[in-house]
Amino acid sequence: MKVYFSTDTIPAFQKAVVTIGTFDGVHTGHxxxxxxxxxxxARIGGETVIITFHPHPRKVIVSGQPGIQLINTIDEKIELLHKNGIDHLVVVPFTDEFASQxxxxxxxxxxxxxxxxxxxxIGYDHRFGKNRQGDYKLLEDYSARLGFNLMEIPAHVINDNTVSSTRIRxxxxxxxxxxxxxxxxxxxxFEGTVVDGNKLGRTLGYPTANLRIENEEKLIPGNGIYAVEVEVRNKKNEISTRLKGMMSIGIRPTIGGTDRVIEVNIFDFNADIYGTTLRVYVKKYLRPEVKFNGLEALVEQLAKDKEDTLKVLGE
Ligand SMILES: Cc1cc2nc3c(=O)[nH]c(=O)nc-3n(C[C@H](O)[C@H](O)[C@H](O)COP(=O)(O)O)c2cc1C
Ligand SMILES: Nc1ncnc2c1ncn2[C@@H]1O[C@H](COP(=O)(O)OP(=O)(O)O)[C@@H](O)[C@H]1O
Known part of the structure; x- marks a missing residue:
């Protein structure tokens, strides 16, 4: 799949079959x-082209939801679409100027x-142009006049996809x-950079890589303890195999914490990974975060969490 970040750099496509959308999640419905x-x-011997927008249109349009969290970052979306065998992806900068044409x-x-x-x-509900005034009907008028075919994505597919994205979030x-x-x-x-924590984890026997999320639009799981798999991505962009581990997202009431932290204890692993990027695959929610009566009770629970994680992930 070839990726273009501007319409100025795209080549002349051969019989382009084009769809337009945000494809957040690149999920089963998409x-x-x-x-x-x-x-x-394939039927007409043409090339597949996806047009998507970045930043997300809802971020740019003032009346939108500036705080919206997305299932995928743009890089993740590119990676996922890549796996789906699309020929061309055009990421169009969604600027005020673009939105106001x-x-x-x-x-x-x-x-x-x-x-x-x-x-x-395109779907029946596709809107475009200033104040989202353009609709399917207008595209239909133009398609006859300007000589392109217009095909509708079945309404149930569009509706199911909207429901799916909301349900996934x-x-x-x-x-x-x-x-x-x-x-x-x-x-x-999701991905995060490994940063310094309180250096308490190692004294408990469970060192935990604390993660800082660099992309503030990225959706992050709710508080709780999870079984996960992680990839360590070092500065040379070398990616480890998937390692097993357990993750805590929460304020850590046992040690009197107040800020939300995301931390991962990786099993059978011992290395200084400060400054690297971890990709965390969220496999299973295990339990809510609990305020324990001291560190001893916390450590006992951590041993149990590890057992539960290994059961879930298969030893
Ligand atoms: C799998 C896992 C489960 C945890 N569960 C809890 C919990 O239920 N309650 C809590 O207060 N802290 C919990 N913690 C957080 C620990 O308090 C934390 O790992 C410890 O304070 C070490 O912090 P540090 O990495 O900043 O040194 C959990 C941590 C992990 C890795
Ligand atoms: N098995 C492991 N899982 C997670 N981090 C580990 C592991 N072994 C070593 N480390 C390293 O130790 C750090 C975590 O130790 P910890 O005492 O919890 O310190 P901090 O409070 O700074 O997170 C990680 O950032 C990582 O660099």
Whole structure:
């Protein structure tokens, strides 16, 4: 899959079969859109093209939700779409200027002039142009006039996808990992940089890599204790195999903490990994965070969490 970050750098596509969307999560529901795209491209001997926007349109449009958390960062989305066998991904910078063009300019100067689509595959609810005034009907009028095919994504697919994205976000936040991972079709993951903590973990026998999340838009699971798998990504961008571990997200009431921290104890592992990036695959929610009566009780529980994690992940 070739990725372009500007419409200025895209080549002349051969019979482009284009879809437009945010694809947050690249979840199982999105796959049916991608299947439709690939099927149509194969039928006419064309290339598959996805147009997506970054930052997320809801971040840019003032009346939107500036605090919205996304299932995927743009890099993750690229990685996931890559695995789905798409030919071209165009990440269009979603600026105020882009958002304020008229629906007619969007079709003529953006969609048609830049992409020369053979076919556009879109949902009935797709909106575009200033104040989201452009709709399917307008695209239909233009398609006849400007000579591209328009295909509708079945309404039930569009509706199911909206429901899925919302349910995935809720499930991740509620610690409902089974539901989230089933809807996603892969294990929910996030990345963080290993930073200094209180240096208490090692004295308890459970050193924990404390994670700082660099992307503030990224959705992070709700507080609780989880079975996880992690990849250590060093500064040379070498990636370890998936290691087993257990994660705590919370304020650590036992030691009188107040700030929310994300920390991972990796099993059968002993290395200084400060400054590296960990990718954490969230496998299973184990229990809520508890205020223990002292460190001894906490350590006892940590031993039990480790047992439970190994049961979940398979020893
Ligand atoms: C798997 C796991 C479960 C934990 N559960 C709790 C908990 O229920 N309550 C709590 O107060 N702290 C909990 N902690 C956090 C510990 O208090 C923390 O690891 C310890 O304070 C070490 O912190 P440090 O890495 O900053 O040195 C847990 C940590 C891990 C790794
Ligand atoms: N098995 C392990 N799991 C997690 N971190 C480990 C492990 N072994 C060594 N480390 C290192 O030790 C650090 C965690 O030790 P800890 O005493 O909890 O310190 P801190 O409070 O700074 O996190 C990690 O950041 C990592 O560099």
């Amino acid at each position: 796959k049916s859109i991608l299947a439709q795209l690939k099927q149509e491209a 008229s629906p007619e300019a969007y079709i003529e100067q953006f969609l048609v002039e830049k992409f020369h689509p053979h076919t556009v595959i 809720e499930a991740v936040l509620m610690g409902n990992t089974d539901a989230a991972n089933t809807l996603l079709g892969y294990d929910f993951f």
